[in-house]
Amino acid sequence: MPSYHDDLALAHMLADSADGIGMERFRANDLKISTKPDMTEVTDADMAIEKTLRSTLSRARPRDGVLGEEYGTDGGASGRQWVIDPIDGTRNYVRGVPVWATLIALFDQGELVVGLVSAPALGRRWWALKGAGAWAGRNLRGGKKLGVSKVRRLADASVSISSVSGWGKLDKQDRILRLVNSAWRERGYGDFFSYVLLAEGAVDIATEPEVALWDLAPLALIVEEAGGTFTDLTGESGPDGGSALATNGLLHNEVLQILSDEGS
Incomplete structure (x- = not known):
């Protein structure tokens, strides 16, 4: 390489x-x-x-x-x-x-x-x-x-989002509310800060419903190299899917299920 x-x-x-x-x-x-x-x-x-x-x-x-x-x-x-x-x-x-x-x-x-x-x-x-x-x-x-956290239970997890209103534009406000209500703590650090805090292990889940490639490109690599998982809301890896979900990896599938179109 x-x-x-x-x-x-x-x-x-x-x-x-x-x-x-x-x-x-x-x-x-x-x-x-x-x-x-x-x-x-x-x-x-x-x-x-x-x-x-x-x-x-x-x-x-x-x-x-x-x-x-x-x-x-x-x-x-x-x-x-x-x-x-x-x-x-x-x-x-x-x-x-x-x-x-x-x-x-x-x-x-x-x-x-x-x-x-x-x-x-x-x-x-x-x-x-x-x-x-x-x-x-x-x-x-x-x-x-840097290294991501080892939190395994959603009930113990800290979630950072950009805003609740942004999820309403996609008719997914109920999904994000379900996620934050299931977690230990939620905060709206927003923008780049959510993802670098996740890479430091201070946040366990960070997500945004609408973002561009330039909003996410370095963040995806930082999260992944810190041991986390970075996808869009459909589960596709990488920073160019138009949305973002980053986790410590241990929580990813559970959170993706809540936020995805297949989530109940």
């Missing part, structure tokens, strides 16, 4: 640039906010981060493709593609809540091989390399290896 250590180091360099831009504009009085056609918010920081990362990648990896939330897809001849969410948690960002992050992932020939999440307002990063585990810390040199 090829070594992707240089790509992981590059992802950390990209995150350094993103952190600088994001923190400079965080809680700025002149932050510019607009609404995209899908009615989600975008800020001048989102745009600046993605432009900067694309520019760096065009020099450092000129043959690689790039998919970003704000500027779409640029092709590449190498069969490799970087996936970028410049600010995951934009609504937190615009309200001054420090739970937001830049998400960076690399696919090689369709296989997810590098994932990194950088949350500078929290002073923390999470990253993973295919086959080499998942880690967290302030930088690449100071990481601590």
Whole structure:
């Protein structure tokens, strides 16, 4: 298997640039906010981060493709593609809540091989390399290896969701309520934070009903390399199914049954 250590180091360099831009504009009085056609918010920081990362990648990896939330897809001849969410948690960002992050992932020939999440307002990063585990810390040199929890009973499990209202759009609000009412505890950490907490063993179940590839790509690898299971709500593995269910693995089938269309 090829070594992707240089790509992981590059992802950390990209995150350094993103952190600088994001923190400079965080809680700025002149932050510019607009609404995209899908009615989600975008800020001048989102745009600046993605432009900067694309520019760096065009020099450092000129043959690689790039998919970003704000500027779409640029092709590449190498069969490799970087996936970028410049600010995951934009609504937190615009309200001054420090739970937001830049998400960076690399696919090689369709296989997810590098994932990194950088949350500078929290002073923390999470990253993973295919086959080499998942880690967290302030930088690449100071990481601590992650592992999911060993909770086996749903009644003992901590569940993190994005929101109840999002499940109502899919006529699955009764499913998510059944799940959280069956669990020991539920919280709405939301966005990237649910999944990295799961990789740390602090949360046992994290799920969202509607998400894009850039929302999930590095998170799927981080969860799996920490020993967890990551699928969509139909049970298909990977981050590109349009929905997400991550667990410590021990609870996955039971939770999937509750949330899936086959669940009673």
